[in-house]
Amino acid sequence: MADPQTIKEAFERNRKAIELRPSVGQSTALTKVRVRDGTTCEIESGSKTLVCDVGKIEGGNDAGPGPGIFERSALGSCLAIGYAQQAAVMEVPIDNIEVQVESEFDARGQFGLSDDPPGFKALRYRVMIESSAPEETVRELINKADARSPVLDDFRRPIPVERKVEITSTRVKTS
Incomplete structure (x- = not known):
């Protein structure tokens, strides 16, 4: 299991590498x-x-x-990892981190029964952290981690989406 010192060292090493060569932090994932x-x-x-x-x-x-579970899981795990990393960087002792993510949805749009969008209507997350540190210190680390969470940012900010379609015919040609 990664201990706080290992997490801190990895975070600081990666931060330094990106600071020295910003292109290191820019990539495409597939x-x-x-x-x-x-x-x-x-x-x-x-x-x-x-x-x-x-x-x-x-x-x-x-x-x-299902896909909705993966969406909620992506957000919850990104936040939880961010809290663990920020706690390690700030040297804040953490005994337990739990994030609960709740979504509201209306399936009518998915089935063409409404003009409303078919996706989530709302997302809420609840952060539970056990720590011997002062509450204001834990709140500070939560705020810093939230501000730097890539997945939370993905949910909050519209991002461009591009579609490419390739269709291959499997019909047998007759002469």
């Missing part, structure tokens, strides 16, 4: 998603693989968490 069995998706990103699916009530195989 995640591939392939449907393998009806609705079951195999997700591959670098050496990591995950499975995503929807429940049987939605016609799926229930082979893994």
Whole structure:
């Protein structure tokens, strides 16, 4: 398990590398998603693989968490990791970190029954940190981590989305 000193050293090493060469901190990431069995998706990103699916009530195989779970998980884990890193950098002792992410949604848009957007209507997160440090110090680390959270920023700020489509015909040509 990564201890606070290891986390702090890694954070400071990466910060210094990016400070010296900003291009080190700029990159493009690729995640591939392939449907393998009806609705079951195999997700591959670098050496990591995950499975995503929807429940049987939605016609799926229930082979893994659904996309909404991954969205909430991405936010919650990014925040939790940020709190752990900021605590290590600030040398604030932490006994426990938990983040709960709640979403509101209305499925009518997904099924074409409303003109409302099909995605989340609202997101809320609750941060629970156990620490022997003064409350104002813990609040300071939470505020710093929130301000630097990439996934929280992704949810708060509109980002450009571009679509490219490739269609390959599998029809057999007859002469």
